[in-house]
Amino acid sequence: MSEHAPVVVKPADHEAFKLPASLSALGLPLCIGGAIALFVGLGLGYSSVSAKFGMSAYLTAFMYCFTIVMGSLFFVLIQHLSRAGWSVVVRRVAELMMMMIVPLAVLFLPILATLFTGEGVLYRWDSSTFWADAHIADEVVANKTGYLSQGFFAIRAVFYFAVWCFLAYYFFKKSTDQDETGEKAATDQMQWWSGPAVMAFSGTLSFAAFDWVMSLSPMWFSTMFGVYIFAGSILSAHCAIAAGTYLLQSKGALKDEVTVEHYHDLGKLIFGFVFFWTYISFSQFMLIWYGNIPEETEWFFVRQQETWVTVAFVLIGLHWLLPFLGTMSIHVRRKPFLVFCWACYILVMHYFDVYWMIMPEAYSGIHGDAYATAGGAIGVVSSLLCVVGMAALLVGVILKLATQTKVAAIRDPRFRESMAFENI
């Protein structure tokens, strides 16, 4: 490979660092099409199944995109924290994705709006009669409602988004400014701030997971839930980075900069995080299963009824075992196309994971409706329209953003090191 030819860094205005025209042309159509699909999906679920179903499908789509975006943010932070050299050529892809936290803040507004319109449209605790109907002791209600109240929930959400938008903007701005100036000080500053940023990230992500997903089942609690969300998040982010980089390369950008070595590393991380996700989700399950205390088993009990148990087994077999075996071999990881295929596959499975996490709450409930399947064909169509629409919308925004920047952090002091990187 590059062993005889020394590494040549192309000039900054080279075609390889610009978003290919075929992709930038997709930006606007994706934005418009995505927005329409999202709107139709939400409307279909809202009107044809139920308000709760529509909003749950919307929340599922939101959490799917949100976890990938947050994983990308973490990817950028951890590269700076560990002063990684290998990842510089693919870091901009992650940086572009993490900026999507800004449009996601806007897309969160419908979820926030459910709290102030109607009773328990999405969250069961958002209903004045919920606690009494569920026969929950006054003392517990007093403790719970202190945290799970509409106002405090909104304040927390605003705070989380403020932190994330700030972090994403700071790291994106520093990095893109460096493209122009090439000053090394920007890298030093980003490295210095990555430590506090990771701490702020982990705290806020955990609590956001508690607030937005775990509180769908208000009496259930798992301190591991934040880590569970994070595990799916970091896994899907690595997949999205690998898939995004591969797409860029297939359209002609970064042809010589990203090599098989980078796919090999991304493949290793995907392999590792597939097991990390399994480890975390099983740990959460096993403690609750072994303790077998009704307050704690409720969440898993609901997910072991009817269709949900099938989804649970799909997750075991197809979210863990298949990709675990599939990405184990070095020969797979060193073939960019196979890494791309596995990355896309895991991104699909990640949707199953999020769906299984959120959608059972749209029906179940110890005191709610009977267990039912996924709202029929209309429910499935509405859920898929929501997620495809939101993802397309965000990809469109990413492409719009990418036309204004380079697709790699070309003047990062470690850019040459990253290009010359070898695994073996």
Place this chain on the structure above:
Amino acid sequence: MSASETATETVSESEKKIHGVTAEFTSVDTLLAACRRVRDAGYTKTDAFAPFAVHGIDKALGIKPTVLPWIALIGGVTGVTVALCMQIWMNAIDYPYIISGKPFISLPAFIPVAFELTILLASFGAFFGMWALNGLPRFSNPMFTNPRFDRVTDDTFFLFVDSKDERFDQAGVERLFADCGGEHIDTVVEDDSPTKVPSFLIVAWLVSVALSIIPLLIVAKMRVTNSSSPRFHIFFDMDFSPARDAQQTTSIFADNRAARPDIPGTVARGQVQDLSFTTGIEKLSSNAPKPSEHLVAFMQESDDSKTTGGAAQKSVMDTTVWLDKNPRKVDASLLERGQQQFGIYCSVCHGMNGGGNGLVNQRAQKLSQSTWIQPSSLHQETLYSDKYPDGKLFSTITNGIRKMPGYAGQIKAKDRWAIVAYVRALQQSQNASIDLVPQAKRASLEKEKAGVEKRLKEEAEEAQKKAGESKKDSPKPA
């Protein structure tokens, strides 16, 4: 070596075995370049030494991909298999033991051990596999004979070509190294330092072996001797659990009872059951009282019946709407269970066939007990399901009747229903027509019937013959 090259050594030098040729390089780049030259020259038995891991050196030296991942994989697969088999064998086969109410083979509980053992054996595979592939442990390496080689852990890079290489030619290799910019090109010679283990190491080893025997000797002595001093408890609360047993007292509660009675008005988790299932009484209507109220009413009723005697119980019996049908699904497995439970609890009085002549009855008859009341035959028409509904039969098993005690404490509700089903089968068996037997099985039944008839006939003939013979014979001795 140039420093040590003295007149006396030149003689022994030529006798020493040459292992190969080595050269020094000052940077990674020159080392990698030299590696590629050596590889392209066709040498395969080569090695490079650096103070840190150098990516890309495998390819530069032309080293084939290692089989180490496969060894690690085999280790991991062995680990998961051994762990699962071990736990299944231990917990479900060799010593079946219920832990936390989980099944004997309870996969989620086995996974942590399986995971750990997978990691352990995969790591062992990688670590010891690496040893094996590198020919380790090796206490001495000819490279160490070169005093300059110490700097390989500091700031110098070495390249080595083994003399066992097919293309090895000392002068050629030295020339190649010089071309690549190698410095201090030396031959690597046999290590002639003494191979004898220093005596102080042997002494230290023997002493540690001797010392390690002492604890074993102490344990062995304690196992065969008596001691008057009390046993030493390392974990006192594990030897003497503070948990109370049933019927023990405690000072924690005012009533001094360690076993806590149920809190009035509550039902323990898992104890709420369909009332008609546990009583045999059908629910009266859909707006019947809530299960808890029903249960309380029922308990009060049965309490009353205890205090006021049989009369109250009788009135309950008479006015009750009994379940007509067995609430459990009646199939072969239920009947088998019922047969087994009937055999254990009922047959001692009622007989294996339900005819009312069990072993206890036979014994009582033999002793001519005047207070003995004959157990009912279950084949009376008044006990058939049209006159004596399933629910009533269930209730009789549960609460007892006349001299028969209630079996609620001994037989679980679902097993009592199995017995009910089996009793119905017994009753059916006395009145069954051939039409009830499936077509396919009739032939074998007919055959069996013919066999039995034939045998009975033969036995009867034989008895007749014998009787005839004894008649014939009897006059003789007389």
